[in-house]
Amino acid sequence: MKDFNQLCCEKCWHTTEKPCEHFIQCCTEGPLCHHDEKCKQEISSLRKRLKYEEHDKPIIMIGMGTCGLASGAAKVKEAIEAELKKLNLEAVIEGTGCIGYCAVEPIVDIKLPGKDRISYQEITVKDVPRFIKTTLVDNEIYKEKLLGSHGKSNGVVNLKQVPFFEHQHKIVLANCGVVNPDSIDAYLANGGFKAFDKVLRLMKQEDVIKEVLDSGLRGRGGGGFPTGKKWELALKQKSDQKYLICNADEGDPGAFMDRSLLESDPFRVLEGMAIAAYTIGASVAYIYCRAEYPLAIERLKNSIAKCEEYGILGDNILNTGYSLHIKIKKGAGAFVCGEETALIGSIEGKRGMPKPRPPYPSNAGLFGKPTVINNVETYANVPPVIMMGAQKFASIGTVKSKGTKVFALSGNVKNTGLVEVPMGTTLRDIVFKIGGGIPDKKEFKAVQIGGPSGGCLPDSVIDTPVDYDSLREVGAMMGSGGFVVMDEETCIVDVAKYFLTFIQEESCGKCVPCREGTKRMLEIIERIPKRYGTDGNKLDQLQRFKGMIHLQRLADVIKDTSLCGLGQSAPNPVLSGLRYFRHEYEEHLYDRKCSAGVCKELLTFTIDNELCTGCGICVKKCAAEAIVGEKGQAHYILDNKCIKCGMCYEVCRFKAININ
Amino acid sequence: MHSKIFESYQSNDRSSLIPLLQDVQNIYGYLPENALRDISDFVKVPLSRVYGVATFYNQFRLTPLGKNIIRVCRGTACHVKNSANILFALETELGITAGQTTRDKNFTLEVVNCIGACSIAPVILVNDDYHGRITVKDIPKILKKYQTVNKTETAEATK
Numbered sequence: 001m002k003d004f005n006q007l008c009c010e011k012c013w014h015t016t017e018k019p020c021e022h023f024i025q026c027c028t029e030g031p032l033c034h035h036d037e038k039c040k041q042e043i044s045s046l047r048k049r050l051k052y053e054e055h056d057k058p059i060i061m062i063g064m065g066t067c068g069l070a071s072g073a074a075k076v077k078e079a080i081e082a083e084l085k086k087l088n089l090e091a092v093i094e095g096t097g098c099i100g101y102c103a104v105e106p107i108v109d110i111k112l113p114g115k116d117r118i119s120y121q122e123i124t125v126k127d128v129p130r131f132i133k134t135t136l137v138d139n140e141i142y143k144e145k146l147l148g149s150h151g152k153s154n155g156v157v158n159l160k161q162v163p164f165f166e167h168q169h170k171i172v173l174a175n176c177g178v179v180n181p182d183s184i185d186a187y188l189a190n191g192g193f194k195a196f197d198k199v200l201r202l203m204k205q206e207d208v209i210k211e212v213l214d215s216g217l218r219g220r221g222g223g224g225f226p227t228g229k230k231w232e233l234a235l236k237q238k239s240d241q242k243y244l245i246c247n248a249d250e251g252d253p254g255a256f257m258d259r260s261l262l263e264s265d266p267f268r269v270l271e272g273m274a275i276a277a278y279t280i281g282a283s284v285a286y287i288y289c290r291a292e293y294p295l296a297i298e299r300l301k302n303s304i305a306k307c308e309e310y311g312i313l314g315d316n317i318l319n320t321g322y323s324l325h326i327k328i329k330k331g332a333g334a335f336v337c338g339e340e341t342a343l344i345g346s347i348e349g350k351r352g353m354p355k356p357r358p359p360y361p362s363n364a365g366l367f368g369k370p371t372v373i374n375n376v377e378t379y380a381n382v383p384p385v386i387m388m389g390a391q392k393f394a395s396i397g398t399v400k401s402k403g404t405k406v407f408a409l410s411g412n413v414k415n416t417g418l419v420e421v422p423m424g425t426t427l428r429d430i431v432f433k434i435g436g437g438i439p440d441k442k443e444f445k446a447v448q449i450g451g452p453s454g455g456c457l458p459d460s461v462i463d464t465p466v467d468y469d470s471l472r473e474v475g476a477m478m479g480s481g482g483f484v485v486m487d488e489e490t491c492i493v494d495v496a497k498y499f500l501t502f503i504q505e506e507s508c509g510k511c512v513p514c515r516e517g518t519k520r521m522l523e524i525i526e527r528i529p530k531r532y533g534t535d536g537n538k539l540d541q542l543q544r545f546k547g548m549i550h551l552q553r554l555a556d557v558i559k560d561t562s563l564c565g566l567g568q569s570a571p572n573p574v575l576s577g578l579r580y581f582r583h584e585y586e587e588h589l590y591d592r593k594c595s596a597g598v599c600k601e602l603l604t605f606t607i608d609n610e611l612c613t614g615c616g617i618c619v620k621k622c623a624a625e626a627i628v629g630e631k632g633q634a635h636y637i638l639d640n641k642c643i644k645c646g647m648c649y650e651v652c653r654f655k656a657i658n659i660n
Numbered sequence: 661m662h663s664k665i666f667e668s669y670q671s672n673d674r675s676s677l678i679p680l681l682q683d684v685q686n687i688y689g690y691l692p693e694n695a696l697r698d699i700s701d702f703v704k705v706p707l708s709r710v711y712g713v714a715t716f717y718n719q720f721r722l723t724p725l726g727k728n729i730i731r732v733c734r735g736t737a738c739h740v741k742n743s744a745n746i747l748f749a750l751e752t753e754l755g756i757t758a759g760q761t762t763r764d765k766n767f768t769l770e771v772v773n774c775i776g777a778c779s780i781a782p783v784i785l786v787n788d789d790y791h792g793r794i795t796v797k798d799i800p801k802i803l804k805k806y807q808t809v810n811k812t813e814t815a816e817a818t819k
């Protein structure tokens with residue numbers, strides 16, 4: 001047998017047109033309708049092959065997510081192929097998704113027949129000849145780039161003991177980077193679609209809702225609305241047509257959980273969607289995915305086609321009479337479309353602008369019909385909830401927040417990547433235990449959590465546990481899961497300016513508080529570091545202080561009166577900054593200093609006469625022609641011409657530029 | 661050129677407006693006026709509304725693109741890792757500001773909110789190639805790579 005869709009013998013009659021209701025069970029438990037040792041043997045050996053338990057050729061698995069590809073995984077793959085050809089070796093090369101440890105990509109796994117799967121990190125094209133020779137010819141371990149073993153270790157550290165993985169609890173990401181994301185057979189062999197099968201055959205719609213409610217699963221997109229509740233509302237609506245939408249419009253800058261999940265385990269998301277759609281009685285579902293994620297869209301398309309071929313999606317799913325069609329809608333680049341009513345507008349072909357609620361989408365959503373919208377990660381949590389059972393799922397996490405949460409760990413931290421931790425883990429554990437702390441011996445300053453809707457949390461609250469309510473209490477929010485670590489060289493005023501610029505550009509312009517309010521806020525923040533020449537325009541300076549006085553009030557008004565979540569949470573980066581880093585704002589205002597060295601208008605650039613060799617590279621790069629000097633002689637920066645871009649500092653090879 | 665696209669869509673269906681615009685932009689690299697008119701006729705939505713949608717979303721552009729598109733990621737992680745400087749360096753190197761195309765139509769410089777490759781910040785995307793963990797010093801080298809490729813291409817074309 002080549003795949004599960006192939007018939008084991010003539011007694012099996014499963015086809016795409018006339019699917020067998022026991023198909024999924026058959027994949028995991030062997031033929032059920034007839035007893036034949038040969039068929040049983042064949043199915044079980046296919047399963048073992050797909051789980052990499054039984055194979056005769058070595059298997060090489062390369063992490064081919066966006067992060068892997070960006071680190072050169074495609075070139076490494078080519079090099080490996082060429083090397084295999086050169087040495088006349090036979091091996092199977094497979095692309096997998098991302099295992100989460102993006103900092104050490106490209107990750108290459110080697111699985112020799114009868115041995116454990118071993119992961120290697122940071123494999124470059126240069127490594128390939130020696131890497132292949134050591135692992136495939138000499139059958140040894142390539143120690144220089146060893147990451148860990150997937151199995152029981154024979155002198156090799158197990159992956160689960162690697163610090164980055166040790167404190168994680170993988171439920172949603174269990175398959176990511178382990179199972180081939182292009183192969184539905186691999187997903188089936190690893191227990192995929194079992195939950196959907198269980199729901200279809202054994203559970204009523206109300207049972208599913210009870211299970212999801214009992215599990216305490218809350219929306220992972222940021223709001224944290226109980227998922228079961230949402231489904232219950234939609235189920236109660238009487239309508240000829242209901243819709244289900246998967247929100248994969250991950251516009252939050254600094255977050256890439258959804259991308260990684262869709263790239264590395266698209267079938268799990270589809271399974272979660274199928275369960276949800278069956279539960280509320282929807283026959284059409286949409287995935288609204290950002291156009292900036294071409295690989296995720298490609299893999300989703302492939303996955304949907306495969307599911308339809310296998311009779312798991314489409315008409316008359318597994319002969320139950322239930323039909324579900326999943327369509328992909330590409331987003332067109334608007335942050336506000338992450339808001340559910342705006343997203344619905346966008347699918348309908350309108351400008352993506354939010355609408356006042358009620359009516360909620362579960363009453364009147366897409367095309368005026370009852371609609372359920374959930375985030376990618378929420379759907380990915382559904383199959384485990386069904387398989388584990390509500391009680392076991394609810395035993396993970398805190399009192400009010402159950403299960404795990406995936407975070408995109410990035411910024412100034414050693415181990416960047418995708419991490420999944422049980423709710424209740426402290427921020428400190430994520431930054432220092434999993435993230436490995438701050439690189440280059442710098443000091444930790446803050447962690448920005450929740451993207452433009454969240455806030456910067458300093459050292460004093462870093463022992464806050466990760467859950468919806470605790471984070472809200474300290475002035476941030478769960479958000480979709482962006483987790484950006486900042487070190488001492490990050491300026492909080494600059495971060496506030498950055499987020500306000502973002503919000504300002506992305507505000508759809510429908511309601512006044514968000515459109516005008518955020519613009520005024522941005523103006524106030526922009527005025528803080530501004531220099532007004534040497535004569536000092538008194539009026540402008542007055543404006544600066546006046547703005548600061550009104551900032552808090554303006555933020556409160558925007559928060560209370562904006563139409564959608566985007567506006568209501570827009571002031572959060574500023575408010576959390578004022579709450580925890582007031583001294584930094586004051587330093588900017590009164591001392592006219594930016595100790596992080598980021599607000600360039602407050603800096604002065606000088607050249608160290610002794611270090612400068614007069615190479616002239618800074619003169620070439622200076623956009624303002626502010627650097628003068630003869631070749632071979634120390635140069636000089638004209639302060640009145642300097643625009644403080646910092647380019648000379650970046651390009652100087654002799655560290656002769658000083659910033660004060 | 662774009663009339664073929666309409667075959668795979670249903671007329672009179674507003675929800676296919678955005679996919680249609682995306683497909684047209686895939687062909688031309690931007691949205692020409694006559695294409696917008698045709699789309700408006702096809703989906704039976706007034707041209708003003710089509711224009712409204714086309715200008716609302718960041719993805720759509722109404723002016724032609726250069727040969728190479730440079731997208732600078734300005735996500736939070738990239739910002740913390742100083743992508744503002746990367747953008748500034750690109751702007752000075754190319755002599756244009758973000759959103760513009762160089763006079764020789766070789767490069768278009770764009771800013772994107774986040775391309776989701778935060779772990780290798782700061783990132784720029786040139787056409788479909790990711791360049792991660794770059795510094796200001798790498799920029800001339802990266803630009804040169806695309807300039808030379810184009811020169812050889814045009815040389816071959818003239819032969």
